[in-house]
Amino acid sequence: MERELESLFAQKKLRLTTPRREVFLAMQSSKAPLSISELIKKCPISERTSVYRTIDLFVRENIVKIVPIGWKQKYELTDLFKKHHHHLSCTKCGNLIDIHSKNIETVVSDVARENGFSETDHTFEIRGLCRDCK
Amino acid sequence: MERELESLFAQKKLRLTTPRREVFLAMQSSKAPLSISELIKKCPISERTSVYRTIDLFVRENIVKIVPIGWKQKYELTDLFKKHHHHLSCTKCGNLIDIHSKNIETVVSDVARENGFSETDHTFEIRGLCRDCK
DNA sequence: CATCTTATTGCAACAAATTTGCAATAAGAT
DNA sequence: ATCTTATTGCAAATTTGTTGCAATAAGATG
Numbered sequence: 001m002e003r004e005l006e007s008l009f010a011q012k013k014l015r016l017t018t019p020r021r022e023v024f025l026a027m028q029s030s031k032a033p034l035s036i037s038e039l040i041k042k043c044p045i046s047e048r049t050s051v052y053r054t055i056d057l058f059v060r061e062n063i064v065k066i067v068p069i070g071w072k073q074k075y076e077l078t079d080l081f082k083k084h085h086h087h088l089s090c091t092k093c094g095n096l097i098d099i100h101s102k103n104i105e106t107v108v109s110d111v112a113r114e115n116g117f118s119e120t121d122h123t124f125e126i127r128g129l130c131r132d133c134k
Numbered sequence: 135m136e137r138e139l140e141s142l143f144a145q146k147k148l149r150l151t152t153p154r155r156e157v158f159l160a161m162q163s164s165k166a167p168l169s170i171s172e173l174i175k176k177c178p179i180s181e182r183t184s185v186y187r188t189i190d191l192f193v194r195e196n197i198v199k200i201v202p203i204g205w206k207q208k209y210e211l212t213d214l215f216k217k218h219h220h221h222l223s224c225t226k227c228g229n230l231i232d233i234h235s236k237n238i239e240t241v242v243s244d245v246a247r248e249n250g251f252s253e254t255d256h257t258f259e260i261r262g263l264c265r266d267c268k
Numbered sequence: 269c270a271t272c273t274t275a276t277t278g279c280a281a282c283a284a285a286t287t288t289g290c291a292a293t294a295a296g297a298t
Numbered sequence: 299a300t301c302t303t304a305t306t307g308c309a310a311a312t313t314t315g316t317t318g319c320a321a322t323a324a325g326a327t328g
Contacts, residue, residue, distance in 0.1 A: 014275095015275065015276070015323090015324050015325070016324080016325095017275090017276065017277075017323080017324070018277085018323095019276085019277075020276095036314085036315090037313095037314085046277090046278095047277070047278050047279075048278095048314095048315090049277080049278070049279080049315090049316080049317090050276085050277060050278075052314095052315070052316080053276085053277085066205050068202035068205075068207075068257060071200045071202075071207065073202075073205065073207070088245070088246070088249055088251050090251075091254065097249060097251075099245060099249065101241070101245055103241045103244065103245070104241055104245070107235070107237045107238055107241050108260060110237065111222070111233060111235055111237070111238070111260060112222070112260055112262060115222055115231060115233065115264075115265075116264070116265035117222050117224075117231075117260060117262050117263065117264055117265070118262045118263045118268045119260050119261070119262040120225065120261055120262040120263070121260075121261045121262065122258075122259060122260045122261065123202060123257060123258065123259040123260075123261075124256075124257065124258050125256060125257040125258075126242060126245060126246055126251060126253050126255075126256045126257075127253070127254055127255040127256065127257075128246060128251050128252050128253040128254040128255065129251065129252045129254070130249075130250070130251055131249075131250035131251070134252045148304095149294090149295050149296070149304065149305070150295080150296095151294080151295070151304090151305065151306075152294095152306085153305085153306075154305095170285090170286090171285090180306090180307095181306070181307050181308075182285095182286090182307095183286090183287085183288095183306080183307070183308080184305085184306060184307075186285095186286070186287080187287095187305085187306085
């Protein structure tokens, strides 16, 4: 998997540097999406500035995507690394549940088609109380 | 409708001040959701600070809700003032299309129920190219 | 393996966005 | 018309994000 990273970067002709490795591993080891400030905390070896630059790079290179979670922008690995999914977000305990729903995807493409839209990306989130909190 | 505003505020026991009136009217007169900086520009009478405070209040009071649009946080009046809808967002021309889809709502409640979630709110956006841009 | 080239880093300085404290003001109650 | 107190405007502080540049280290080359 360290292996995997190397070939990924080689393929994209990007240098595999310390901050890039650190940021990628931080993202990979987190079960939930991370905000920039969380990411900066999780990457103590790298300068703040480098984390910003790295995450920008990762977004451009389609390694990481931006997801809006509970009204904040967060980052998570793209579908290349993690199966496409959406989130249920508990507003009480803050927990996130990953969901994989065929129906959501169907609605997305139906709505896009009906409106003559060529979809590149979509966002879906449900907020509320989870089983335990309600 | 100015009438409407007054009774709304009276009901919530909030003072109807100049910044609150200005922010509300700005939101109401805009067809698309607004970012804070757009809102500040649209509210020249009120201090920047007051716009921040007002929008926070409006969110707390469920007058305004936050919507993620094209990776930015924007604000728009809640369903109390504008029929519930979602957005198609063109990444080329920046245009927004409002959509009212029964199917989306169905999927939302199905998914929530299946996961023992009691839904309070949800987010849905499709990004891509609109009819004209593709 | 040593050397070379050049992308990337760290740091410091800057700029922008957001928050806070507080005295002055003005809503709305009496 | 007066009083009480929430809210405002303003200035200062803080936090968040950006930029320029010299030093460094990836990875290419011989």
